Amino acid sequence: MKLIIGLGNPGIKYEHTRHNMGFDVVDMLAEDIQISTYKNKFNGLYARGEFEGETVYILKPLTFMNLSGECVKPFVDYFKIPSEDIIVVMDDMALEPGRFRLRQKGSSGGQKGLANIMSLLKTNNIKRVRIGTGEPHGSNVVDYVLTVPQKEEAEKIAEAQEEATLAIKYAIATNYDKAMTKFNVKKQKELV
Secondary structure (H helix, E strand, C coil), X not given: CEXXXXXXCCCHHHCCCHHHHHHHHHHHHHHHCCXXXXXXXXXXXXXXXXXXXXXXXXXXXXXXXXXXXXXXXXXXXXXCCCHHHEEEEEEECCCCCCCXXXXXXXXXXXXHHHHHHHHHXXXXXXXXXXXXXXXXXXXXXXXXHXXXXXXHHHHHHHXXXXXXXXXXXXXXXXXXXXXXXXXXXXXXXXXX
């Protein structure tokens, strides 16, 4: 059993903003593995499907980013999902647009949605896929993450989201360590 959590904010005005990259990636994943029906429960939208012999849950918290754990904790408790079977997909200003990175565990890196999840689950042993937004130039952080990227940047981000979706599918089919080795190294080589 795997739980893939996409972080973002609910509502039309936040669609495809930098802060909603997690939602966008899990939507792509759901389409790829042919999951189409979401249920509204646990303060979020979730769907269940099968991929490579594995039960996969996709979860989009509707609690707004900073309170994502308030959706994740009851979901994880109800379905008895161990933390090692959770992957969180989110935006990350520390990475340039077009880059993504898989991490096994560690601090939240300032990402408040992930921090809230780790706090409520009482572990930093949460796998995560970080999609780069780059840092704001001349605007404040909140305005930056809540806007839609411009065309050139959006194209780079879309490519990273597609690659991240492939990496998640590979992690489900094999394991997370293999996915980290394959996709983190692959992306670094492409940028050299």
